[in-house]
Amino acid sequence: MDGFHSGWFFENEDGMTVAIEVDEILCEEKTKYNDIKIFKSTKFGNVLVLDGVIQCTDRDEFAYHEMMAHLPLFSHPNPKKVLIIGGGDGGVLKEVNKHSSIEEIHVCINDERLIELAKQYLPKLSVGYKSSKVAVNIEDNVEQFLEKNTQSYDVVIVDSIGGHNNEILKKPFYEKLNKSLKNNNGIVCAFAGCVWTDAGHIKELKNTFHSIFPSVCYAFGLVVSCFVGGQVGFLLGSKEKETNFEEPPRVIKEEDVKEMNLKFYNKETHEACFVLPQFIKEELQN
């Protein structure tokens, strides 16, 4: 069972289904790139669905977006220029915007309409687009965009939950991404799937990262209640082999947790998110 049925939205993946109760369907639109659905749920606020996959809910979006943004940004000594690939809903952008050191944020995305719909129906997530630091680049070909921007970015965040055959998950893409990073301390953070359902994929992507970046780490990340499998992780890569993601150069202070209005990320969650359950630790070691 998939999609809207009897007052619920269903997402089905490999023998398991997660469903969220629907209060009101706000938008159903097929663009050239995405099948976009946005609905108001009865308990979790507004929900964004792309190509049948729940992306986030108002209730728990902060878990995913805070970790995806702050893990790489606090692992960099002084991030000034950041690229977000994908992330049209604005959730990661909202978090990147909280770093006062950052002067410029580029968003590279193919689907302009997704941003418009996020601005209309997901105002809490898309608030970051109002910032004067942000430049949105609508691009059909992200690899071409990366080639035009060599040695440009301190941090690149790949917020794309595409299928496993998506080109964005392959080695040529990450080689070009590597070249778009500044030579000093350049860091990438990419969505890397769920340990329960995607262990093989995580391993493959980690090996790709190892073939490109001198320092690599898989972050177990977090639990997100609305995801099938309840968890998503991230792969972090750095151009500096001395980068130790588990002991970042900048440690967030308690007052900054408040100041930045963080609900998931803090000093301890940064450190702890690299700890792996034994089965996935062994899987990724081999």
Added chain:
Amino acid sequence: MDGFHSGWFFENEDGMTVAIEVDEILCEEKTKYNDIKIFKSTKFGNVLVLDGVIQCTDRDEFAYHEMMAHLPLFSHPNPKKVLIIGGGDGGVLKEVNKHSSIEEIHVCINDERLIELAKQYLPKLSVGYKSSKVAVNIEDNVEQFLEKNTQSYDVVIVDSIGGHNNEILKKPFYEKLNKSLKNNNGIVCAFAGCVWTDAGHIKELKNTFHSIFPSVCYAFGLVVSCFVGGQVGFLLGSKEKETNFEEPPRVIKEEDVKEMNLKFYNKETHEACFVLPQFIKEELQN
């Protein structure tokens, strides 16, 4: 939508549903205490459901059972006698059995039939019942059982996923449980719900623990892919105020992780599981 429909089993809780695809229904039986369902799923092995709530699947049962058993047992300097309340499927018992120091394990449960069905349909989970160290006590009234066994146990594990109004979650129960612990280093570990859906309940139970035990800690625990909310935590309490659950007196060695065939618990997951996302850290501080 709840129960079996169209080849799936559905569990619905507060605006969210998790469903598992069914290969074959193995057992549906109502006893005096439980509505027991056991089915073979298409992807996760056999699944146990009590009163409509998914308890565990063969695929990920180890996450819950390992953490529930090994967090308190490694926090005790020398556990010899253990009581498990509930846990009829045998999953926690299987893990407790792996500790060679333990001489005696009591299981206290009301529903004998649940144990019989677990032995029949969940052989991987229920294997521990074969051990000569195990004594099963079928008891209608667990509080009476505790009163008959004062100062008896090094560790008591409460593996009961009852509703929030269940008496087993209330103060008089934990006061009797406290008396059943030996005075030296007695430790309790109890199921304590999901941070996304049960924050208020966790706080209430933590306050109850604080009113009884000198040392208390909430363990964020783990992610379990088949649970609504993707996470469950535990409350740990000790009779010794010096007990530091985060730095346990016995640290598991790498070779024992292999020897005990652990798939989730290791030195690092023990330490990291006490780290809380900011929102629940604040909720439990107040």
